[in-house]
Amino acid sequence: QKEVEQDPGPLSVPEGAIVSLNCTYSNSAFQYFMWYRQYSRKGPELLMYTYSSGNKEDGRFTAQVDKSSKYISLFIRDSQPSDSATYLCAMSGLQGAQKLVFGQGTRLTINP
Amino acid sequence: GAVVSQHPSWVICKSGTSVKIECRSLDFQATTMFWYRQFPKQSLMLMATSNEGSKATYEQGVEKDKFLINHASLTLSTLTVTSAHPEDSSFYICSARVPGQGDYGYTFGSGTRLTVV
Numbered sequence: 001q002k003e004v005e006q007d008p009g010p011l012s013v014p015e016g017a018i019v020s021l022n023c024t025y026s027n028s029a030f031q032y033f034m035w036y037r038q039y040s041r042k043g044p045e046l047l048m049y050t051y052s053s054g055n056k057e058d059g060r061f062t063a064q065v066d067k068s069s070k071y072i073s074l075f076i077r078d079s080q081p082s083d084s085a086t087y088l089c090a091m092s093g094l095q096g097a098q099k100l101v102f103g104q105g106t107r108l109t110i111n112p
Numbered sequence: 113g114a115v116v117s118q119h120p121s122w123v124i125c126k127s128g129t130s131v132k133i134e135c136r137s138l139d140f141q142a143t144t145m146f147w148y149r150q151f152p153k154q155s156l157m158l159m160a161t162s163n164e165g166s167k168a169t170y171e172q173g174v175e176k177d178k179f180l181i182n183h184a185s186l187t188l189s190t191l192t193v194t195s196a197h198p199e200d201s202s203f204y205i206c207s208a209r210v211p212g213q214g215d216y217g218y219t220f221g222s223g224t225r226l227t228v229v
Contacts, residue, residue, distance in 0.1 A: 008153070032215045043118070043205050043220035044156070051216070088155060092215040098144060100207075100218055104155045 003027055006089055006103030015112050019076040023089035023103045026070065030101075031093025033065045035074045038086045038105065047087075048074070079110045114140045114210040118221025125196055125228055133191045133224045135206035141186035142208035146218075147179070150203040162189050196228045 006023045013019055021035075032051055036044035050056045053067040062075040076083055089103040115138040125131050135145060144163050148156040162168040162183035170176050178200075180192040189208075193200055204224045210217035 006155075034216055034218075036220075041203070041223065041225060043116075043207075043222045045220070046216075046218070049216035092218075098209065098215070099146065099158060099161060102155045107153070 001026055003101050004089060004091060004103040007106055008104045010107040010109060012109045012111060013079060015079060015081060015110055017079050017110075019079050019083070019108060019110075021074040021076075021087050021089075021106050021108070023072050024070055025072070025091055025101075027091075027094065027101075028067070028070065029094050030091040032091065033063070033072050034090045034092070034100070035061075035063055036088040036090060038088060040085075044088055081110045081112050084109045114208070114213075114217075114219045116142070116206060116208050116219050116221040118206050118224060120224060121222060122225040123227070125226070127197055127228055128195055130192055130194045131196055131226060133193075133204055133206070133226075135189045135191075135208070135221050137187045137208050140208075140211055142189070143186065143211075144209045145183055145189040146207040147181060147189075147191050148205045148207065150205060150223075152203075156205060159191075193226065196226070198228045201226055201228045 004025045034049040035047045038044040048063045050063050050065045053065050056063045060077045064073040086105045086107045088105040090100040117136045147159045150156050159174045160168045160170045162181045164183050168181035183189040206221040
């Protein structure tokens with residue numbers, strides 16, 4: 001079993017739709033939960049991070065963490081064609097290990 | 113914001129030659145840098161962690177002698193792919209810990225696409 005599981009998609013939705021991206025994880029010791037956006041042939045860029053459980057909102061993006069279920073989500077409202085990218089969840093905070101553990105990434109396409 | 117500059121963005125080399133990829137932290141000191149490899153439609157695979165002034169720590173299965181990592185200063189880390197072969201063709205990305213941002217503070221370079229012919 002992978003430490004972090006993410007449906008690779010691809011996911012294709014019409015412009016304006018609400019997009020839901022999810023990851024599950026197995027290690028309850030993770031403390032920080034991040035969402036990165038990666039455009040083709042570019043490095044990942046941090047979209048949002050959440051510490052422990054809870055919700056966080058930033059414009060059209062909302063991140064949710066449910067540590068009891070080991071489940072995290074990213075919601076994109078009013079999706080735009082420019083949101084088309086691969087979205088990677090990542091986790092960190094394991095004691096003694098300063099590294100990120102990534103999900104597989106979900107390839108998202110927003111159709112005009 | 114904290115920026116990591118990675119060069120070159122793409123490189124083509126002949127089989128058997130070596131290629132060096134550089135990552136520089138532009139506006140902060142990067143004590144720790146990470147090197148990833150990414151195959152098409154796949155996630156980032158951590159290859160190694162480097163700390164300034166010390167030997168890199170390689171992940172299981174990564175050949176130390178093929179992927180040489182040097183982190184000689186607080187702003188520069190290099191990855192050298194030695195005796196490259198077509199199977200080394202991939203997208204290589206560096207990352208650095210951003211001081212003061214805890215366990216969420218990782219910034220990434222723009223990646224290097226290596227093609228070995």
